[in-house]
Amino acid sequence: MEARHLASLLGELADTHAVPGAQLAVYTGAETVSAVAGFECYGEPRAVDPRTPFAYGSVSKVFAATLVLQLVSDGDLELDEPVCEVLAEFRDPADARLASITPRQLLSHTSGLVADHELDDPDERSLLRYATSVARLPLLDRPGNSFSYSNTGYNILGRLVEEVTALKWRDALQDFLLRPLGVDPYIDHSPERPARPLAKGHAVRPGQRAARPVEQFLPPTWTPAGGLNGSAEELISLARLHLGTDPRTAALLEDEQRAEMRTAVAGADAFGMADAWALGLGHYGSADNRWLGHDGTVDGGTAHLRFHPESGVAVALTTNATTGSSLWPAVVGELRTLGIHVGDYEPGVPAPHPAASAADPRDLEPLVGDYGNGDTVFSIRRHHDGIRLSDRTGLVADVTVQDSLNFTARRIDTDAAPYTGRFVRDGGTGAIALLQLAGRCAKRIHAAA
Known part of the structure; x- marks a missing residue:
């Protein structure tokens, strides 16, 4: 694969999807080929280079999960031991079921914790105070029963790391993983400023090409779940650790723990996000072409990581626009024409439900109402x-429903790929009980008045 051809490909696709700046890195199993396109900020002259840090968003969770598995490898943590054995704040929770939550459940989003808990003080930095607040919350579901994507759970993993290592989260991540791996992603809310200017996030409105810069804010207590900023090449370095092709692999993560991270967790039905879920890694693609990785979405940016254990190939894309979510499948499609059959989650866009016509709008009435997941409604x-x-938060999306009750939700304010979800009936009554959107479950609170 030629770097020049990859750069031309990325430049054309970024322009088509109105992405101001992007990085694409492909590890072929023998070498890493990189390409960049565009600018760090729309309308400004500083071009993206291979070292420009982009917001990783939830791809940060792969780093967090890797660090936890390092501690498991060292014998400092047990995947199936309740975290209350380590965290005193979980020993007398408001919901008694919370005391049984394990690291495996936190890593696989099967803990039953709410998705996006935030503290009243947006500047609070203490993960201890964050965990204490979480211990006062009711669970969405009993631990181990179902998949519901949870940033909250990964922030609790950060607290767990602090207690085990006696270090602040960012220091533990740097000392145990980042520096030994030879990468230098910037961690949000670090005391020092980043050595490399961060790419600015942008929103792109439907039907427009102009990109509007937006602020990217992450509460300090959410850093374990989504607070890393770095390059596509640095994501390839992480992928190579998991592939076992990085020369530092043996010193950083044992084969047993690498295999553990890749193994799908029973009951982790990641509908709307991936074909299955393991420990910090999604499964993407068919059973005979299964890729591992994670996606990240932040205010005005996206990041995507995939690697294929059988072939040793890895792909990473970073972007600084909401339209990065539509650039990614376009990149996947072009790479497939080049013989790199990247696995991706493809639930399909549903055809309109018959009730979408004016002829019989009553069919949609049973879906109308409010659905809650912690602070999110x-x-x-x-x-x-x-x-x-x-x-x-200001999210507004038009919903297209299938007869199966699967749906897509397309935002009206930005030109981004639609979310995938479904409505779920109660097994006993047949009434609509849950809304699942982009991997998150929300319980029906009440019907709309």
């Missing part, structure tokens, strides 16, 4: 002849 309301989804 999704509202489904009638809009013209269909339904629209919104939440308290």
Whole structure:
């Protein structure tokens, strides 16, 4: 694979999808080929280079999970021992079931914790105080019963790391993983400023090409779940650790723990996100072409990581726009034409539900209502002849429903790929009980008035 051809490909696709700047890195099993396109900020002259840090968002969780498995490898943690054995704040929780949560459940999003718990003080930095607050919350579901994507759970893993290592989260991550691996991602809320200017995030409105810079804010207590910023090449370094092709692999992560991270967890049905879920890694693609990795979405940016244990190939893409979510599948498609059959989650875009027509709008009424997951409340309301989804953060999306009750939700404010979800009926009553969106479960609170 030629770097020049990869750069031309990325440049054309980034332009098509109105992405101001991007990095693409491909590890072929023998070498890493990199390409960059565009600018760090729309309308400014500083071009993206291979070292420009982009926000990783939730791809940061792969680093967090790797660090936890390092501690397991060292004998400092047990995957199936309740975290209350380490964290005193979980020993007398408001919901008694919380005391049984294990690291394996936190890593696989099967802990039952709410998705996105935030503290009242947005500047709070203490993971101890964060964990104490989480211990006062009710669970969404009993631990181990179902998959529901949880940033909260990964922030608790950060607290667990602090208690085991007697170090602050960022120091433990740097000392145990980042520096030994030879990478230098910038960690949000670090005392020092990043040595390399960060790529600015952008929103792109539907039908427009102009990109609007947006602020990227992450609460300090969410750093374990999504607080790393780095390059696509640095993501390839992490992938090579998991592939076992990095010369430092033996010293950093034993084969047993690498295999453990790749193994799908029973009951971790990651509908809307991936084909299965393991410990910090999603499974993507068919059973005979299974890739591992993670996706990340932040305010005005995306990141994507995939690696294939059988062939030893890895791919990473970073972008500084909401439209990075549509650039990624385009990149995947072009790489497949080059013989790199990257695995990706492809739930398909549903055809409109018959109730979307004005002829019989009553079929949509059972779906209308509010659905809650901790502090997050999704509202489904009638809009013209269909339904629209919104939440308290300003998300507004038009919903297209199938007869199967699967749906897509396409945002009205940015030109980004649609979210995938489904409505789930109660097994006893047949009434709509859950909304699953992008891997998160939300319980039906009440029907709309």
